[in-house]
Amino acid sequence: MKLKDLEAYRAVLVSGSTQAAAEILGISQSAVSRRISQLEEDLGLQLFVRDRVRLVPTRAGRHLDQHAQDVLERAFFLSAAAEEARQGRGPATVLRVAVPASMSRVILPGIIAAFLRQQPDLRFEVLHGPYDAISGMLQTRQADIGLLRLPVSEPGLEFSDVVSAASVCVMPKGHRLCALSEVQPFDLRQEELVLLGWRRAPRRDLDLAFAMAGITPNVRVETHSVSSACGLVAQGIGVSIVNALLVQECLDLPIVIRPFRPALEHRFVLAYAAQPELSEIARQFVIFAGQQLARLVADAPD
Template sequence: MNGENPDGRNVRSIAPGWQPYAKAAYGYVNDEKFGVNPRPRASIRRAGPALRTLRDRMNFKQLEAFLAFMTTGSTIEAAQRLGSSQPAVSRLLSQFEADLGVPLFVRRKGRLHPTAEAESLLPDVQNMISDAESLHRHVNQLRLGGQRRTLIRVQLPSTVAQSVMPAVAEAFLADHPDVALEVLVGTYEASEVAVLGREADLALVRSPPMNSGLSMLLRLATEAVCVMPPGHPLQALDAIGPADLIGVDLVLLGRQRSLRQQIDQAFRQGRMMPQIKAEVHSVEMACRLAAQGIGVSIVNGLFAGLCQDMGIVRRPFRPVIDYCVGMAALAGQPPHPLVPELIQRILDAMTERAGPGAFTQLAPEAGAAPTASA
């Protein structure tokens, strides 16, 4: 058959990670020189249609669920890592086990435990997912217009992306001409999902993150501040509380934001109602409206510092509302070697732009990769 299977496909073109499955599906058993003078085995040849059905039915979501469960040991933790639900992960694992026809799990006291067969499959599944990620990177490189050796994807809130990334990207790419950089914009929640789904290598998220499948490589603490145009009457105060904002038009972030919920709570505790003039969905827009005199805003102090060139004045908000953000990558695997350098460049740019006192750098999580200066 000259290296071709019964369907006419060239078996030598199959990626190494898939070769064990292709051999099983098509009946080629020459392990040392796969695809050269293949020898169909009668028993496998008879099983060919069923195994080809297995190949067709097995899907990538099942493989991801299997890997997440095997590396976390819990369907709940696996669901958090995948940004999914525990029932959905359990369903994928059951389908995977049924499709393979191999006992992968035993159930004891309501919990799943991997069998020896599952442990033996783990390296193959890891290789298959790694190959798929490599393919995904290559496709993204082609979409960016060239075959670069490295693609690094970072997802950030709009305020950070707009304020610091143009200069960071220019310097970073000048020092690494063989790198392509993709800058994505999204909310904290969307950024967590992007990292968990391997659509971003790095993202700025709230700390601690909602999902345990993330590793915090950098953590920054800040406080809520009030922003207003120069000359506003409240500029004379050292700090501003809800009582100072009675009768003052406010520009606040949307109600779904955690900071907004804390602001609303501060007003409720003082038995006061905020006088909301406008609601926005980014700190940058809040600062722009405040600079135009539309209203005073209460925002993340770090991000307000990034917007100080808009002509705004900042004052601490009281009671203190603590705020912590950080750079996150996928837990359980080392980041690309250039990721710590990129994090450090972003940190340096934020420090220079926001000014002293806008935030405090906290120690990274235990086991997290350090930034370039750590």
Template structure:
């Protein structure tokens, strides 16, 4: 197992395509395919299903993705600190944040650039993972800030900022469902679906909506992130039901969103460890992340916001 294999695995899981992964890494498609095969052989775990010349990630691959992402991010952090020491520089204050993969890809680059420009004495470590992993990372003091579901599953966390949204049906532009104002579960009979994995809480609510209609969803693919679901949808593999806020972050892929019925409400919060005063810059970072999400997604993507950051003003983009 080597670093190039890890990078190829992450790029493929984020794009769902060896061709797009190769473009992201600046290499060739055969090279990515070779790295993925070597990675699978080295681990001795089935990571991919091979159908009609295409790779499809297995459940095992989805489970391993957060660990691989954190390994790569940790290596990058170590490399940065070593360079600082080699050049005789002072190690900067490190702030660590965990967000879902979709937010890490779509929002964090811009947030990080502006935040670090304003605070040159700070280094930022961004981890990607599920809401549940974010809670565990906070409780184990591995991160200072995490984007999680609200209310949290575990006690001992404080929500600094919260956004409410709802599930939406995502479809390719021009799909017949685009003519509907809302998409009900009954409208999806005989429609190919791309859904988040069964371990996701939203998936459980979606399954319940189909059971209420006494219908069996026609699932064509299961994926690990909203970004990947939207990429699959954009390629015409089906439609999906995902977090509306995250779906609006992906609209530049050529997908269209419609509210899903029965309504599934969804609340997110930037959380810190309770009973422990965070670094003074943590609330500012939390505000910037949610503000960037709200501004990029647009006002129709969320319905309300709450703030528990003392007297800190909520930026205009997050005003309820």
């Protein structure tokens, strides 16, 4: 399999034709066709079907897109590093950080921006996914540092200091619960709810709080990220219980936040592989980011 064949595949996928792909790549249309045929032969898959004048990706062809992008991106970085070496310049340090999507729009960009003011030569690669995917990225060395929710059972990881965040109740502006200084399960007995983490530990704690209060929660929507829950609440689809750290990502939405009682603790750490050891600048980032996250939690409703 050759990189130029993957480049032809991506060009056809984006443009929809071999002619347009040829113009993008600066080669002939027949060369694009040959490269696509060679890639299909190497993979043993049909990647495109013709629909009149357009080439439409097959299901397999669409499925391979993200993998092809990853390969081409890493090849680009390899070429850039080689060029820096040829010119006698040391490559910039790249720090790969993996976080949940729920903190990739506001929280992490703010932390990175502040750290780059101290370390302007550092370069970041930001990855995101659910916590189990982040753990996998750390185990396979795709990420140097990742935010995880405790407990974590995977071996071979080391952790920063724990950042603890309480649960808060999120409601649309103007909701009747806005009049309360804090929200308890009994206050939610008539409310439609948007809840997270079905079958996960934090959700079991919340379900237990409802059970202890003799309340059967009326769950309107199950979702799997704090940003999604807050977005649904902002649209008037019930109220939600989320953690006080990741809700900071959503403060620009038309929502109101109140402490939730009983206090339900969410514990987060910045994790990294024990071997090989982190670079000094990566360790500095772990300390800095942990302090920033703790400050966000301290400023949250309690």
